[in-house]
Amino acid sequence: MIKAVRGFKDILPGETEKWVYLENLARKFFLNYGFREIRLPILEKTELFARSIGEATDIVEKEMYTFLDRSKESLTLRPEATAGICRAVIENGLYAQAKVLKLFTIGPMFRHERPQKGRLRQFHQLNAEVFGSQAPGTDAEIITLAFDILEAGGAKNLRLEINSLGCPACRPAFRQALRDFLAKLKDKLCEDCRRRAERNPLRALDCKKESCQALYAEAPLIEEFWCEACREHFSRVLGDLETLEVPYVKNPRLVRGLDYYVRTTFEIKAPDLGAQDTVAAGGRYDGLLKALGGPDLPGVGFAIGMERFLLVADLKEGLAARIDLFVAALGDVARQKMLPLVHRLRKLGLAVDLDHEGRSLKAQLKQANRLGARYTLIVGENELREKKALLRDMESGSQEEISLEALEEALLKRLGS
Numbered sequence: 001m002i003k004a005v006r007g008f009k010d011i012l013p014g015e016t017e018k019w020v021y022l023e024n025l026a027r028k029f030f031l032n033y034g035f036r037e038i039r040l041p042i043l044e045k046t047e048l049f050a051r052s053i054g055e056a057t058d059i060v061e062k063e064m065y066t067f068l069d070r071s072k073e074s075l076t077l078r079p080e081a082t083a084g085i086c087r088a089v090i091e092n093g094l095y096a097q098a099k100v101l102k103l104f105t106i107g108p109m110f111r112h113e114r115p116q117k118g119r120l121r122q123f124h125q126l127n128a129e130v131f132g133s134q135a136p137g138t139d140a141e142i143i144t145l146a147f148d149i150l151e152a153g154g155a156k157n158l159r160l161e162i163n164s165l166g167c168p169a170c171r172p173a174f175r176q177a178l179r180d181f182l183a184k185l186k187d188k189l190c191e192d193c194r195r196r197a198e199r200n201p202l203r204a205l206d207c208k209k210e211s212c213q214a215l216y217a218e219a220p221l222i223e224e225f226w227c228e229a230c231r232e233h234f235s236r237v238l239g240d241l242e243t244l245e246v247p248y249v250k251n252p253r254l255v256r257g258l259d260y261y262v263r264t265t266f267e268i269k270a271p272d273l274g275a276q277d278t279v280a281a282g283g284r285y286d287g288l289l290k291a292l293g294g295p296d297l298p299g300v301g302f303a304i305g306m307e308r309f310l311l312v313a314d315l316k317e318g319l320a321a322r323i324d325l326f327v328a329a330l331g332d333v334a335r336q337k338m339l340p341l342v343h344r345l346r347k348l349g350l351a352v353d354l355d356h357e358g359r360s361l362k363a364q365l366k367q368a369n370r371l372g373a374r375y376t377l378i379v380g381e382n383e384l385r386e387k388k389a390l391l392r393d394m395e396s397g398s399q400e401e402i403s404l405e406a407l408e409e410a411l412l413k414r415l416g417s
């Protein structure tokens, strides 16, 4: 038997209803906040990710699904959405449409990581990006949006951690201080961090190993290096969050796994998740559009991980698909007679099903139950002769006779359409 690829999961009926529910909920929030949907290819040129995410990052160094296609071009299954959105914004000149451009997208991402709870190789994200605004209010709005979606999905005990990574004016000094600090620890660091210490010292702070984290308790803090503009920006982001009553915790050691972030960075954690507790993450990436050959427009955005969102969401019972009516036609004459009615009701927007296999009444009622039918219409030879049908309310079990002539009208009335 051929099995699915490790870390790639089927999303089955029973689960899909939850996905659709949360996606629709998110979509409603995106639209209410003034975002428009963009749908992108999942395959991009490898160079796009190397240039945006950064060569010396975990994602680019060891997590990407990269291959040569038949024309020997290096392509990559997207590990995240921001790079592709930026490419599309530049390529299609979308920035000319509005001074502030708000886009969202929903779809799969691919990273070759060790599969475990809340970590897959194909996973899914809800992404939102705003281009063209440097205002701190936009950062706060983006964060609030992520928070709203998660809360509306029923996630509890969310913890928003926030930091500012400074900007090209002030970060180089911090980077150097960090490099000096790490150089002194060299022998004690893990292999990855030894490499990061040279190539990308900020990334060391994001190390998942406790032995490294313990050493970094003494590391210099970015806030000691912020320029006046970064300090001001950050305090105004926090000010808006306070106005909007979004609770936050400043985490001066929060860095992100992607190089393109500047200033505001944040993660929303759900402690109930265990080891992989970050359900959403994002931040500002002014300069990325320009680095990718576009206009010098600022950007800020986030990604919510759908698999983790589903783990913390509180979903009502009864999300499973139900049908309005099951038609139990007994014998082919009855089936032929009911066929046009089923077709008309379906076209009127009702969820209706019937049996084509000529099964027994008992089997058909069982099938109606499995489909969660609200009503079952029973039509056999007797009913046809007497020009009536039996309508059974599946919840209460009560039955009533309806004349075949007035059947459609009677059904529409009961099914509330």
Ligand code: ATP
Pocket: 080, 111, 113, 118, 119, 120, 121, 122, 123, 124, 125, 256, 257, 276, 277, 278, 279, 280, 281, 282, 303, 304, 305, 306, 307, 308
């Ligand atoms: P982590 O530290 O958990 O590896 P990350 O920093 O790599 O996360 P981002 O690139 O910021 O994650 O992605 C944003 C969100 O996407 C994460 O907060 C998480 O919810 C989700 N996510 C990232 N990688 C995976 C994965 N392999 N499987 C499932 N969800 C993921």
Ligand code: MG
Pocket: 257
């Ligand atoms: Mg990761």
